Amino acid sequence: MIGAAGIALACYAVVVKSQAEQLLKDLTALTVGKSTEADAQLFTERHRRLFTSRICESDYCVTGFTVRNRWLSALRLEPLAEFDAEFTVKNGKVTRIHAKLARSMPIFPTFGASAGLVTEHAEYPPQLAGRQGHYAFPTPVGKPYLAIELDSKATAVQREHAFAFSFRCLVKPGRGCNLSCDYLPLAWQDWKLELQDSGFPMSDFNRHYPNNARCTP
Numbered sequence: 001m002i003g004a005a006g007i008a009l010a011c012y013a014v015v016v017k018s019q020a021e022q023l024l025k026d027l028t029a030l031t032v033g034k035s036t037e038a039d040a041q042l043f044t045e046r047h048r049r050l051f052t053s054r055i056c057e058s059d060y061c062v063t064g065f066t067v068r069n070r071w072l073s074a075l076r077l078e079p080l081a082e083f084d085a086e087f088t089v090k091n092g093k094v095t096r097i098h099a100k101l102a103r104s105m106p107i108f109p110t111f112g113a114s115a116g117l118v119t120e121h122a123e124y125p126p127q128l129a130g131r132q133g134h135y136a137f138p139t140p141v142g143k144p145y146l147a148i149e150l151d152s153k154a155t156a157v158q159r160e161h162a163f164a165f166s167f168r169c170l171v172k173p174g175r176g177c178n179l180s181c182d183y184l185p186l187a188w189q190d191w192k193l194e195l196q197d198s199g200f201p202m203s204d205f206n207r208h209y210p211n212n213a214r215c216t217p
Contacts, residue, residue, distance in 0.1 A: 013069075013171035020067045020083040020101075020167050023047055027085045027097055028163050033122030033152050035094040040087055053086075060090035069171055078173045079104040083165070095122045101183045103169050105144065114169075115145040116183030118162045122152050135162065137191045139180075141200070142208040146180035148187055161186040181215035188215055 026043055044051065044063060053064040064086040069078060081103040088096035102115035124132075128149065132138065135150045135158040148162045164186040169177035181188035192215075195205060206212065 016067060016069055017167045017171050019050065020165075020170055023050060023065060023067060023083065023085050024099060024163065024165060027087065027099060028159075030087060030094050030097055031152075032094055032097060032120050037089050037092045037094075040089050040094055043087070052084075060088055060095070062086055062088045067170070078171070081170045081177075083167070083170055093122070096120065099163065099165065101165050101167070101170065102145075103177050105178060113144070114178050114180065114182070116148075116165065116180050116187070117145060118148040118150070118184070118187070120150050120152075120154075120159070120162070124149070124151050134158070135190075137187075137194060139191065141195070141205060144178070144180065146184050146188060146191060148184070158190075161190055179209060179212060179215060181212065185215065 026046060030039060030043065040063065047065050050065040050067060051063070052066045053062075055062045064084060066082055066084050068082040069080065081101070084098075084100045084102075086098045087094050096119065098117070098119045100115060100117035102113040102117075105114045121128075132149065134154040135148070137147065138149055139145065139147045150158060150162055154162070162184075164184065166183060166185055169182050177183075179188075192205070196202060209215075
């Protein structure tokens, strides 16, 4: 009986991970500034079972989808974890895509998860335009997440690194997954290199992330 339950949960984990991988693959197949509202509608039809929200304003709509480790967390085999994907359609074009992988870790007072999140814009909104490069990390050192912002002028390699999520923490039993490199390993390395190049003291970095040696490729 226990063996059968274990097999069932293992199969469930495979399904959850596969759903997240396919959701990410289809999200990144959208090209900001070029993909059309019809492309977005096809995405919605394909992932209708994962649809969670649609919020519209006067000239744009944001549509969201979520994959959760519902049974693994309900049985307390691991903390609640989820992968969220969303896109914005404005004036008939996909102008923004966003993805986030987060795992509940209620030890942080201002952010209740360890996470990786990335947002790609066709063009940066006014509050970001001119303030950062085409591939940027607006993440204060010491936070339990890594946030990435990029626009359509980022290179293909930068885009690949930005969306290179590891879904291990979506279905991993037990503890761990307390560093953002567990979620976005390639982008983490890019961020760390950018900090080094800017003169940020690596001793301070290591103090904030004492276990980051495991993040080395």
